[in-house]
Amino acid sequence: MILEQIEKANDIKQVDPELYGDLAEEIREFLIEKISVTGGHLGSNLGAVELTMALHLSLSLPEDKIIWDVGHQSYTHKLLTGRRDGFETLRKFGGMSGFPKRKESACDAFDTGHSSTSISAGLGLVKARDIGGGKNTVVSVIGDGSLTGGMAYEALNNASRLETNFIIVLNDNNMSISENVGGVPKYLNSIRTADKYLGLKEGIYNKLKSIPNGDTVVETIRRAKSSVKHLVIPGMYFEDMGITYLGPVDGHNVADMLQVFKEAKRCKNAVIVHVLTHKGKGYAPAEKHPARFHGAEPFEIESGLPSKPRTKANYTDVFSTVMTKLGARDERVVAITAAMPDGTGLKRFHNIYPERFFDVGIAEQHAVTFAAGLAAGGLKPIVAVYSSFLQRAYDQILHDVCIQNLPVVFAIDRAGLVGSDGETHQGIFDLSYLSSIPNMHIMAPKNKWELSDMMKFAVKFGAPIAIRYPRGEAYDGLPEFRAPIEYGRAEMLYEEKEIALLAIGSMVKVAVEARRILKEKGYACSLINARFAKPIDEEMVKHACENHSLIVTMEENVASGGFGEKVRACMDNLDTDAKILTITIPDEYVEHGNVELLKQEIGIDAESIVENIEHLQRAE
Numbered sequence: 001m002i003l004e005q006i007e008k009a010n011d012i013k014q015v016d017p018e019l020y021g022d023l024a025e026e027i028r029e030f031l032i033e034k035i036s037v038t039g040g041h042l043g044s045n046l047g048a049v050e051l052t053m054a055l056h057l058s059l060s061l062p063e064d065k066i067i068w069d070v071g072h073q074s075y076t077h078k079l080l081t082g083r084r085d086g087f088e089t090l091r092k093f094g095g096m097s098g099f100p101k102r103k104e105s106a107c108d109a110f111d112t113g114h115s116s117t118s119i120s121a122g123l124g125l126v127k128a129r130d131i132g133g134g135k136n137t138v139v140s141v142i143g144d145g146s147l148t149g150g151m152a153y154e155a156l157n158n159a160s161r162l163e164t165n166f167i168i169v170l171n172d173n174n175m176s177i178s179e180n181v182g183g184v185p186k187y188l189n190s191i192r193t194a195d196k197y198l199g200l201k202e203g204i205y206n207k208l209k210s211i212p213n214g215d216t217v218v219e220t221i222r223r224a225k226s227s228v229k230h231l232v233i234p235g236m237y238f239e240d241m242g243i244t245y246l247g248p249v250d251g252h253n254v255a256d257m258l259q260v261f262k263e264a265k266r267c268k269n270a271v272i273v274h275v276l277t278h279k280g281k282g283y284a285p286a287e288k289h290p291a292r293f294h295g296a297e298p299f300e301i302e303s304g305l306p307s308k309p310r311t312k313a314n315y316t317d318v319f320s321t322v323m324t325k326l327g328a329r330d331e332r333v334v335a336i337t338a339a340m341p342d343g344t345g346l347k348r349f350h351n352i353y354p355e356r357f358f359d360v361g362i363a364e365q366h367a368v369t370f371a372a373g374l375a376a377g378g379l380k381p382i383v384a385v386y387s388s389f390l391q392r393a394y395d396q397i398l399h400d401v402c403i404q405n406l407p408v409v410f411a412i413d414r415a416g417l418v419g420s421d422g423e424t425h426q427g428i429f430d431l432s433y434l435s436s437i438p439n440m441h442i443m444a445p446k447n448k449w450e451l452s453d454m455m456k457f458a459v460k461f462g463a464p465i466a467i468r469y470p471r472g473e474a475y476d477g478l479p480e481f482r483a484p485i486e487y488g489r490a491e492m493l494y495e496e497k498e499i500a501l502l503a504i505g506s507m508v509k510v511a512v513e514a515r516r517i518l519k520e521k522g523y524a525c526s527l528i529n530a531r532f533a534k535p536i537d538e539e540m541v542k543h544a545c546e547n548h549s550l551i552v553t554m555e556e557n558v559a560s561g562g563f564g565e566k567v568r569a570c571m572d573n574l575d576t577d578a579k580i581l582t583i584t585i586p587d588e589y590v591e592h593g594n595v596e597l598l599k600q601e602i603g604i605d606a607e608s609i610v611e612n613i614e615h616l617q618r619a620e
């Protein structure tokens, strides 16, 4: 195995160029085998094998810096920098991250996870290099999908004035997670087409020249070509901005890329190298189903089918179904996603109501202000978005939606711990960042039926409102409790005395289990489903304080600005002796790993909560 000879950064330079093809094949086999067991981002990595090899052959790590946009395509980079064994524990708790991490390797120049940050970060490293008198090369690798994010253009605008070398590799596989949509992919496509057109032309020119009067014909064509040069000269848009454009180059041909990178390193300004790759390359199921193999669950290699097929619906499925119903009931209902039609479950809505569906690209900020505009125009927009990605649009929520009190519904998926994607993707801040905004209202469902009921409530609500729900299987417990949603009111599920568990959203399920254990231990215990994180049900808090000596709030959100803090503030204004225990996520970033394991680690699983409660009761 050639791969086994690569033990650390730069070892690839010892490989015989004749064997680059074999090495690429070994890497692909390795990735397919490992990811089929652990799950992970397969398609993007299979597409970036040769590109990563060429970068490692052209650079010297860790002195030279590669910034991987999103970072989900960095597996080959990890392999080539001495982390082969890490793939046994990829994305597992305590194991290797699925994204670049500075704390994991000196060869990881910058942590990523959210898209479109690489050019800004790269430019910062370039400036730091120049100010420090360094000579190293800095390369930002950004995908065509990530190039739909506004931050990339803010950075390009800034980089256009650069008078020093900065290489931006555009890894263009013509795909985001799903189809890449909008003007940017259209433009990149025109480059691809123009390149083919030019190639064809050269052949035609040569043939024409050999016939009588052929030269005149060729000259006429050349003049025509120059008048449409924006169409046929690749990269004109970047060149006009002052950024050198090189390419497009075949991203599966190492030799071609080495030549272009050599050229790029000579530029005395920012340079874009446009590399064409194929997502999922070398593994037929991933080539055929790029969205499914973007972030794959463990799968059987032979068939490409999931090793453990899902048996129960997840919250995304429930959202997907209710969206089709809402769309049928009210023509003003429109849906917006920022490049996640599959992940958010909006694909069905798109199929049924294509004219009322908008995929805006990886552009959460735009998505929110666009939704505000739709609402101002009399429609009922629903922005379906992951909790951690909505962090980007804080000002848009405040400035464009909430100040004007516009009726935008935020359907926030992946709220709470998401698991294997780790720190950058945990959705554990939304209760805090949303509840600080006046006019915003926040709900979280206890189970799958409540998500459906809350969506129906939200669409009729008439003001900014968010519903946050977790990743994964939808809780189908407590079917007997389906009281109508009332504004700002919590739901008493079981009423006893002594201890009151006041849980929000996904933590109701945990509270059911905690209550079972507490009762087994002889405690009397009430269970309240909060339903609203903003406004909180002050009446219910008051009622609970009258009948219980301990109120335990439970949320899958950080402490600061969270639900527990609000209940505590409410209790401060009450004349009560009841104590409060707030179960929250600690003030730290939660790394990757299995969600149940993470909950135990940070003490928000039923057993840890009971232990915490008993400790407090004993201390009384």
Ligand SMILES: Cc1ncc(C[n+]2csc(CCOP(=O)(O)OP(=O)(O)O)c2C)c(N)n1
Binding pocket: 044, 070, 072, 073, 113, 114, 115, 142, 143, 144, 145, 146, 147, 173, 175, 176, 177, 279, 338, 339, 340, 362, 364, 389, 392
């Ligand atoms: C701000 C933000 N929104 C959404 C995502 C989810 N996401 C991860 S990768 C990806 C598509 C990226 O496409 P591209 O840059 O072309 O890379 P490819 O996967 O095609 O290699 C998206 C939408 C994200 N990581 N960050």
